[in-house]
Amino acid sequence: MPSGLSSPRSRASVLADLGERSAFVDGQRVGRPRRLRPSRRTRLRRLVGVIVAVAVIPAAVVAGGHWLLTTQRFAVTSVEVRGASRTSPEQILAVAAIPRGTNIFRLDTTGVTGRVESLPAVRRADVVRELPDRVVISVEERRPFTLVHGGRLHWMDEEGRLLGASLSAVAPPMPVISGLTADELASMRTAPGPKARAAVAVIRALLRSGSGLTAEISEIDMSRREGPVLYTVDGVEVRLGSEDWEERLARLEGVLGQVAAQDVRTVDLRFRDQVVFQREGAR
Numbered sequence: 001m002p003s004g005l006s007s008p009r010s011r012a013s014v015l016a017d018l019g020e021r022s023a024f025v026d027g028q029r030v031g032r033p034r035r036l037r038p039s040r041r042t043r044l045r046r047l048v049g050v051i052v053a054v055a056v057i058p059a060a061v062v063a064g065g066h067w068l069l070t071t072q073r074f075a076v077t078s079v080e081v082r083g084a085s086r087t088s089p090e091q092i093l094a095v096a097a098i099p100r101g102t103n104i105f106r107l108d109t110t111g112v113t114g115r116v117e118s119l120p121a122v123r124r125a126d127v128v129r130e131l132p133d134r135v136v137i138s139v140e141e142r143r144p145f146t147l148v149h150g151g152r153l154h155w156m157d158e159e160g161r162l163l164g165a166s167l168s169a170v171a172p173p174m175p176v177i178s179g180l181t182a183d184e185l186a187s188m189r190t191a192p193g194p195k196a197r198a199a200v201a202v203i204r205a206l207l208r209s210g211s212g213l214t215a216e217i218s219e220i221d222m223s224r225r226e227g228p229v230l231y232t233v234d235g236v237e238v239r240l241g242s243e244d245w246e247e248r249l250a251r252l253e254g255v256l257g258q259v260a261a262q263d264v265r266t267v268d269l270r271f272r273d274q275v276v277f278q279r280e281g282a283r
Helices: 040-070 089-096 109-117 182-187 195-209 245-261
Strands: 080-081 122-130 134-141 146-150 154-156 163-166 175-177 217-220 229-232 237-239 264-268 274-277
Touching: 080 089, 089 109, 089 134, 109 122, 109 229, 146 182, 195 217, 195 245, 229 245, 245 264
Parallel strands: 080 134, 146 175, 175 217, 237 264
Antiparallel strands: 122 134, 146 154, 154 163, 217 229, 229 237, 264 274
């Protein structure tokens, strides 16, 4: 009996070929779409456009740059000084030498910075353009560290640079430095010399001791070949030597109490593990 079902043992019936193409599909072409090449006239038009752009853009840049460097819109009308306390703004402006009307883009900021930093009291300077017409000079001033005695008292910063004369009587918190020649003092206006750096190193060693020893020292004499010589507030001479200052200052702290009771004039710390005293009146 015929049936619509088939079993594995039944003979396979012939199925229709569903993959046969219809007449409509058979007439179509299968593949990538054909790319149309631009015409010669179109290619020529594009080439001309590129050539015009290459010629016009640099010309526009040059014209724009010329306008920026010549227009009064960017002419400097004001110069402001910030951060100055020991140096007057007028002195900084005079050294900066920025003429009014200078084009702000033509301003040599490196040259202005160098001129301002040549002032003894100025440690660092920054020159900033504030568009459209203002220039700001920000300065970091050198801070007075101690006084140097050279005919008169001069302030010195922590790097050993001379800042200028002290115009009034002061009691500096650090020992006064002495024993520097006039030539050494003059050179310290631009760069610290070896004696100035050594004196600063001794003061730093005193500060690192963490005791009251700094207040006991009133002067550091840098004129001796054998190294710095300290003077206490009581007039005792302390020969420190040229090296191992922190270790020798530690020994000094331990013997200062004995010095006052024994009328000692000189304390010599130049010998390892030994302190030599010289009493008043001894030769």
